[in-house]
Amino acid sequence: MGAATVALALAVALAQAASRLLAKAAENWPLLIVIGLALATCLACLRIRRSHRNRADSERLARLRITLAELDAMDDQQFEYALRDLLVRDGWVATKVGRGGDQAADVIGDLVPLGRIVVQAKHTRVGGKVGSSVMYEVNGTAGPAHRADHAVVVTNGSFTRDAMAWGDRHGVHWIDRDRLGQWAHKGRALHELLGLPSRRSRLPWRRAA
Template sequence: MSRRRFTIRRPRGVAEYGAAALVAAAAVSLVVRLLVWVGEVLVRWWPVVAVLALLGIAVGAWRAAAAAREHTARAQRLSVLRFTLAEIDAMDDRQFEFALRDLLIRDGWSARQVGQQGDQAADVIAGHPTYGRIVVQAKHTKVAAKVGSQVMYQVKGTAGPVHRANSAVVVTNGSFTRDAREWGDRHTIGWADRERLRSWAELGVPLHQILQLPTLARRRLPGTRQPFPAPYERTAPEGRTNGVR
């Protein structure tokens, strides 16, 4: 059934022209009254209007400045290190772990690669004075492959009790099952799929911004002399240059 289209036709006859003229006059009168009312409000409350206008200008300027700073910071990060998804797909598992470590360092974290047999669901451990300690589990896989909930369970079970982390994330160049994403969101285990990884590695958005990690006061980890992992040697797997551009 076709929809009937409504169109406005020109008036016909004296009566219709008269009615149209009355409608137009009423509309003009309403607009004039509205303008008069606005003018009276502006005259009576001009200090308040001026303050609100200045606040609006200030907020707009602050947002523009913040956007400019973020653009500059992102460009600086990308000038230090940038990986494309094609480069990441061509890596092996160990190279992927080192790439994630270096991306965290680029973003201001103190990070080290720890992945090996028996790593208890931690491939990279990093610390930040604002965001605390994070455990990263790397899952380098085929593009079409999906990471399931089992990985989330493992990371949840070791991130805090074993690695004393404030947060944890699973990063893959593939994707996650819906159950894995939903379980991670419910139990505060971050996830970075192919699209989020592209934002991080290729577009320069920091991981902590992508995951919206909560900030915390710098504190000393139990049983350590330092609040975060110690500095490390910038070493890379054989045949790699850490992707530094």
């Protein structure tokens, strides 16, 4: 009985407190309306500011141009972020994923209707060359590990003849210093530069035997 009495008393007290709060709210409804309008105005201002910031970021990326000298001066991580920003400029939804165990993918981008692209970045000293082993690695992981429709290796240096020939033969695209200049500095879209198809293609690693 003691516990029931305490519970009943608590319930009555809560009800009385709620009643008092409602009465105060009724008395002060003009103030509550003013507060509500102020909060709504603040939220609207925040949304407008965020929209303006996003638009400014989009416009900045749309004008993005990076010279070869600027790319040469970057470290590996900065180079990967630059390639991500260039993909975003071209309309791709791109993410930098390069890290230990990245399975030959430094940047991954998606763009309807082109599908998914995997970018392997090879930042090197000027005059450095990328060999065929990189092509083998990208070819082995782009489809099975990343479900990619297109794969490309990008360097600020150059490729060996064997690497370019092997990539052309097996569907692994390559961007050497000259092509990188057209993409990054002159503003040509990567998918136009590479001639990527306007629909999802079936790469050699995804074709049925």
